[in-house]
Amino acid sequence: MGRLFRDVDGGVLFPQGSVVCIGAFDGLHQGHRALVRHAVSRGRQSGLPAVALSFEPLPREFFARDTPPPRLTLPRAKVEGLLGLGVEGIGLLRFNAALSAMPAEDFVQRLLVGRLQAREVWIGPDFRFGHRRGGDLALLRTMGAGLGFAAGEIEPVDHHDGRVSSTRIRECLRQGDFASAARLLGRPYAIGGRVVRGRQLGRTLGFPTANLRFPKTPALSGIYATRVHGVGAQPWPSVSSFGTRPTVDGVEPLLEAHLFDFDGDLYGRHIEVEFVAKLRDELKFPDLPSLTEQMHRDAAEARSLLSEHQRRATA
Known part of the structure; x- marks a missing residue:
């Protein structure tokens, strides 16, 4: 299990030194993975632990609290994904007023050098950090010397025709692609x-659901054909609603997955809902x-789509 920390200041965490990579890592997409894997590889070559630095909340969320941007993943999924890539330390730094006002030079001195004893620092293209985004690769190289x-x-x-980015992925999800x-x-x-x-x-209406909270602004909403992992030996076909449930005056985003032909208690279990196809928007x-009648239509369509998806996958 890797070491998780939240604060810039504190005791030295890696006295032997470390290889650090920094990013938002929302979604942990192919670009993020390339950065983290590079840091892990460099660490192994040097005999040093790799450390991934990120922020929670993300800076864009902090500066747009009234209209926060959509999130692809929650903090737990980010941590699990980073650990799976081989990092030995993860900093989910508390992005608050103090951190947003911290000059980039202080961030380098206090965290990268003071706590992490960094020997190498790796970033993605055009990454900026520190107060007014004053830190960049040039600053890191100058201070590092x-x-x-x-x-x-x-x-x-x-x-294909552009850089892999969280923004592109959010647009794909919005379009149901x-x-x-x-x-x-x-x-x-x-x-x-x-x-x-x-x-x-849902149980009262004949559609019992496994419910997952999503206490961030989601990158998608609507009704979907889905597959649930963590229930059986194979992903379980399902139909899911993700949103604020306008018919019943919901507020916080909730992911509700109805598993077809499933009879069991899932409360407290950790599951993962994979999105396969969008059926429609929330109504x-x-x-x-009227809602129940539409739910039957959604379930039938989801079963058909998932069967076709499975048939193509095994063809």
Whole structure:
């Protein structure tokens, strides 16, 4: 298990030195993975631990609190993904007023050198950090020359007609283009979490659901054909609603997955919902019977789409 820390200041975490990479890492897409893998590889060559630095909330969320930008992943998924790539330390730095006002030079001195004893620092193309985005590769190299670390920038990762980016992935999800999103991510888009109790309205209507909270602004909303991982030996076919449930006056985004022909208790279990195809946008229905009728249509369409998806995958 890697070491997780949240603060810029504190004791030395890696006295033997470290190789550091820095990024938002929202979605942990192919570009992010290339950066992290490079840092991990450099660390192994040097016999040093690799450390990934990110922020929570993300800076864009902090500066746009009234209209936060959509998130691809929650912090837990980011941490699990980074650990899976081989890092030994993860900094989910508390992005607050103090950190936003910190000059880039202080960030380097206090965190990169003071806490992490960085020997190498790697960033992605055009990455900026520190107050008013005053830190860049040039600053890292200049300070590193005097403080004992090297700095570098990886090449951008391109796919088809442009750079792989979280912005491109969010647009793919908004359009329901999950195939393109999967190519940019390097895996199918999915949301994981622990199943929580809802209002149990779905059970009353004949559609019991496994509910996952998403306490951020999601990158997509609507009704989807999905597959649930973590329930059986194979992904379980399902139909899912993701949004604020306008018919029943919901507020916080909730992912509700109805697993076809499933009979069991999933409360408290960690599952992952993979998005396969979008069926429609969220709608507000005049009454519950109208909602139930549409749910039957959605379920039938999802079953058909998932069967076809499975048939193509095994052909």
